[in-house]
Amino acid sequence: MAAFLEVEGLSKHFGGLQAVKDLSFTVTEGEIVALIGPNGAGKTTAFALISGFLHPDAGQIRFRGRSIVGRAPHQVCALGIARTFQIVRPFPGLTVLQNVLVGALLRHPDVPTATARAEAVLDEVGLTAKRAQPASGLTLAERKRLELARALATEPTFLLLDEVMAGLNATETERFVELIRTINRGGITVLLIEHVMRAVMTVSRRVVVLNGGQLIAAGPPAQVANDPAVIEAYLGEEYVGAAED
Amino acid sequence: MKWAWLAVVALLLVLPAFLSSYVLSVFILIFFYAFLGQTWNLVGGYAGQLSLGHAAFLGIGAYTAAILARDAGITPWAGLFVGAALAATLGAVIGYLGFRFGLRGFYFALLTVAFAEIARIVVANLETTGGALGFYITFTGDPREFQFPDNRPHYYIALALMLLATGIMAWIERCRFGVYLAAIREDEGAGEALGVNSFKYKMLAIVVSAFLTGMGGTFYAFYYLSLQPNTVFGIPLSVDIVIRPIVGGAGTLLGPILGSFLLTPLAELSRAYFATGRWTGVHLIAYGALLIGVVLFLPHGLYPYLRRLVAWRPKD
Numbered sequence: 322m323a324a325f326l327e328v329e330g331l332s333k334h335f336g337g338l339q340a341v342k343d344l345s346f347t348v349t350e351g352e353i354v355a356l357i358g359p360n361g362a363g364k365t366t367a368f369a370l371i372s373g374f375l376h377p378d379a380g381q382i383r384f385r386g387r388s389i390v391g392r393a394p395h396q397v398c399a400l401g402i403a404r405t406f407q408i409v410r411p412f413p414g415l416t417v418l419q420n421v422l423v424g425a426l427l428r429h430p431d432v433p434t435a436t437a438r439a440e441a442v443l444d445e446v447g448l449t450a451k452r453a454q455p456a457s458g459l460t461l462a463e464r465k466r467l468e469l470a471r472a473l474a475t476e477p478t479f480l481l482l483d484e485v486m487a488g489l490n491a492t493e494t495e496r497f498v499e500l501i502r503t504i505n506r507g508g509i510t511v512l513l514i515e516h517v518m519r520a521v522m523t524v525s526r527r528v529v530v531l532n533g534g535q536l537i538a539a540g541p542p543a544q545v546a547n548d549p550a551v552i553e554a555y556l557g558e559e560y561v562g563a564a565e566d
Numbered sequence: 567m568k569w570a571w572l573a574v575v576a577l578l579l580v581l582p583a584f585l586s587s588y589v590l591s592v593f594i595l596i597f598f599y600a601f602l603g604q605t606w607n608l609v610g611g612y613a614g615q616l617s618l619g620h621a622a623f624l625g626i627g628a629y630t631a632a633i634l635a636r637d638a639g640i641t642p643w644a645g646l647f648v649g650a651a652l653a654a655t656l657g658a659v660i661g662y663l664g665f666r667f668g669l670r671g672f673y674f675a676l677l678t679v680a681f682a683e684i685a686r687i688v689v690a691n692l693e694t695t696g697g698a699l700g701f702y703i704t705f706t707g708d709p710r711e712f713q714f715p716d717n718r719p720h721y722y723i724a725l726a727l728m729l730l731a732t733g734i735m736a737w738i739e740r741c742r743f744g745v746y747l748a749a750i751r752e753d754e755g756a757g758e759a760l761g762v763n764s765f766k767y768k769m770l771a772i773v774v775s776a777f778l779t780g781m782g783g784t785f786y787a788f789y790y791l792s793l794q795p796n797t798v799f800g801i802p803l804s805v806d807i808v809i810r811p812i813v814g815g816a817g818t819l820l821g822p823i824l825g826s827f828l829l830t831p832l833a834e835l836s837r838a839y840f841a842t843g844r845w846t847g848v849h850l851i852a853y854g855a856l857l858i859g860v861v862l863f864l865p866h867g868l869y870p871y872l873r874r875l876v877a878w879r880p881k882d
Contacts (some may be wrong), residue, residue, distance in 0.1 A: 372759065374755070374758075374759075393758065393763070394758040394759055394761055395758045395759075395760075395761045395763045395764070398758075398759060398760060398761040399761050403759070403760075404759050406756065406759070409726075410753050410755065410756040411756075412749055412752035412753055412756065412757075413752060413753075414748075414751075414752055415748060415749075415752060419745065419748070422745055423745055423746070423748075423757060423760050423762065424760040424761070425748045426742045426746070427744060427759075427761035430742050431742075432740060432741060432742060432745065435742070446755075450665065471756075471760055472759075472760070474760075475760055475761050550671065
């Protein structure tokens with residue numbers, strides 16, 4: 322059986338900068354996988370490649386056995402892959418409900434039906450009270466929820482979350498982790514980029530670590546956290562071996 | 567609310583019985599420019615793609631219907647749709663070039679201006695169109711030839727055009743198409759991530775808009791009975807089309823109508839009072855001043871401002 326997501330030999334450069342280099346990893350259906358690495362490791366580029374916003378120089382991306390390289394973002398979305406943006410991009414002039422409605426219209430072309438779907442998703446992420454507000458008036462935590470709600474409204478089977486917990490306080494982060502777990506239990510496979518390590522360790526079953534555009538480690542969180550290559554990438558060579566205590 | 571609108575429409579329907587031919591002609595222009603503003607609004611307002619070349623669509627519609635009537639004996643009532651179809655074709659070409667290659671903002675605006683200018687120069691140099699001298703339609707007053715003995719039928723046709731365009735926009739606002747256009751206007755990339763095929767919907771917007779504007783061309787031709795390339799394809803007409811919805815509120819249903827009720831009488835009055843001597847062109851100064859005022863104080867246009875003024879009204 323083909324893997325849910327297969328990334329194989331993926332490469333992308335911008336001018337002289339090799340953002341992603343020969344990257345290969347897989348995601349199994351039903352998993353929560355975290356993609357981590359220091360700033361500039363190529364995580365967001367990898368997301369952009371999977372979601373069709375960028376096209377790779379080389380390599381292959383297969384979703385449920387089908388190649389998705391060269392497809393436009395809206396086609397990738399229609400296949401069931403939804404993404405959020407690291408720097409949230411709500412439609413500022415539209416209300417919270419209208420924002421989510423845009424996503425819901427993908428599977429429900431009829432506006433009243435899509436509106437009902439959007440209301441349900443807002444309820445799921447806890448934004449119902451803000452439904453009539455313009456998106457520009459939300460707090461950061463609320464915007465992150467809105468970003469997630471819009472993606473969920475497209476009814477994906479695979480969700481790419483780009484730093485949805487960055488900038489949130491401890492309580493908000495905890496609630497978000499719970500939300501991601503609930504979504505995953507509902508049958509959605511999740512790949513997330515995250516810097517908040519506590520969240521990564523608790524929520525993900527597997528971790529894929531990038532550095533300098535390349536994969537340096539992959540495995541369960543506890544194993545990856547003790548991997549010398551990972552410690553070196555994050556803290557520098559002199560800390561390798563010191564992490565045991 | 568519905569009753570208030572019906573009352574307004576009813577009032578507009580009986581108005582010609584009480585007004586002089588001159589006042590009626592001002593109303594005709596109010597309706598006609600509201601119609602043009604409404605059709606522009608689909609691309610320029612809802613989809614947020616600044617077209618400054620809409621005169622090209624009007625001009626193609628106008629010349630097509632006029633030439634078909636003269637040379638092929640085809641009634642303008644049918645020529646109207648041929649002209650509209652040709653305008654829509656030009657819209658598709660401009661849209662394809664602009665949207666396929668990702669031209670945005672001013673670059674897209676320049677593309678539309680370029681096409682309008684090309685059309686103007688071509689028409690000014692063709693024999694069938696009468697060249698730079700213009701195209702004159704013989705007055706017959708025959709309704710079968712889209713001509714009428716007085717301007718009351720024009721009043722009703724212009725009113726019908728305005729109501730038709732407004733009805734279409736009201737319907738579009740409520741369907742997926744309208745929501746997607748708003749998403750494209752607000753953030754195209756974010757829309758794509760949510761499954762919005764922005765190329766397809768922008769194309770649809772410009773083709774529908776060009777078609778409707780092209781329909782207006784027939785009205786223009788058989789109302790004025792004379793067509794000059796510099797007027798019909800010129801930048802001033804494009805600006806006239808754009809300025810009303812912008813002042814009234816781009817991307818809102820009532821913006822183009824509000825803008826036209828404000829600006830068209832202003833333009834007509836200043837034209838009438840300052841038509842001769844050294845005061846010619848004063849209406850352009852008034853336009854300019856008004857536009858600066860709107861940009862400074864009401865950047866979203868008049869309609870959103872008025873809506874906030876009456877915000878005590880329960881929201882839908």
